[in-house]
Amino acid sequence: MAKCEKNLRKIEEEQHSFINSLPLNSHIKVRLNNQDIICKIIEIRPDPFYKKEETPSESSYEYYIHYLGFDRRYDHWIKYKDIIETKVPNEEIKKLEISQKNSEEEFHNDENDGWNEKQILEHEEATKVRTIEEIVFGENRCRTWYFSPFPEKNHGIKTLYFCEFCLYFFTYQDELIRHMETNCPNKYPPGNEIYRDDGKISMFEVDGKSQHIYCEHLSYLSKLFLDHKTLENDVRPFLFYILTEYDKFGYHFVGYFSKAKNSENNLSCILILPFHQRKGYGKFLIDFSYLLSKQEQKYGTPERPLSDLGFSTYFDYWTQKICETLRKWEGNSISINQIAEKTQIKPDDIEYVMLELHLLIKNKKDNGDESDIIISDKKILEELEKRTGKRGYPLHPEKLIWTPYKED
DSSP states (O other), X not given: OOHHHHHHHHHHHHHTTSTTOOOTTOEEEEEETTEEEEEEEEEXXXXXXXXXXXXXXXXXXXXXXEETTSOGGGOEEEEGGGEEESOOOHHHHHHHHHHHHHTXXXXXXXXXXXXXXXXXXXXXXXXXXXXXXXEEETTEEEEOOSOOOOOXXXXXXXXXXXXTTTOOEESSHHHHHHIIIIIOOOSSOSSEEEEEOSSSEEEEXXXXXXXXXXXXHHHHHHHTSOOSSOSOOOOTTEEEEEXXXXXXXXXXXEEEEEEETTOSOSBSEEEEOGGGTTSSHHHHHHHHHHHHHHHHTSOBOBOSSOOHHHHHHHHHHHHHHHHHHXXXXXXXXXXXHHHHHHHOBOHHHHHHHHHHTTOEEEEEOTTSOEEEEEOOOHHHHHHHHHHTOSOOSOOOGGGOOOOOOOOO
């Protein structure tokens, strides 16, 4: 029997022990931002304040819920008192599903691209409940978004404490304090510094083969905030490019991207920790990956599938670079390949974005030939750039000190 089917049977068996609870997989309504939202119950556990000598009821349990139409990062445990309605008519559920289908994003990105239905079900079942509720990272504390396959001894705890320099993690704050005072060997990532600006950021290249413990811990950390990746943690085939903010105390981890060695893709996975987002760092890391592609004298493209946030950041980045190139172009005409030479973006990605933005029109002639018409009206280009938000943190190519990786 498939692993997914075994897990489902186990859950059904466990459900029988939750006497008088709301049914697993049933729909309820919960208040969110002053709106009543339809949710699905995907896990149940006893309320820690429930007195065992009392007869159990619906209020004796806590319920792990998923808001229909929302990303899984919003899933969380609630108490029975937080529920507005315990039964939702099927008509309302079907109406919501139709509404969601009609209001899909204009630019489609399938996070499960390449996965069959069985793989998707197994992934969702194995990762449906977060193992860690929150992390403390340096001076920051934040709620986690997704399941991460930490060692089993770390499962089910509320807070995990991370060293922001070596990425070791602890279940108690006192352990972290002792580690910081006596055991942490470095105040920077265990790799080669390849970029530093004059302000506050620095980039390190770390080899997953020679620094596998650091990179495995990074993988655990990143999966708390990334949902679409598989659960394997073999970091040896990858290089990790670590973004840090530096001060007199050391080089503080901010985010990273990974890249498979000798791959045609210039980026495999990308993450900026939630408390460092909205600083332009995501676009900076993407820009940095294309700078490396330029050094390698090839076009770059990210590994698919992308997460929802990753896709959104990439689309905005591509839009900015394409529009900027068209605005500054002084010739009479320009081709997709010429844009690629200016940006290092793979021509297929450029064509996709320009078609979505209606900057590229496929013109069929009477003789059956096809020609491309590129729209380069500056007002249109400027308006499209405004929609993408602020530009990334500034990148200074002259400050890169790096040679492309070669297998020994």
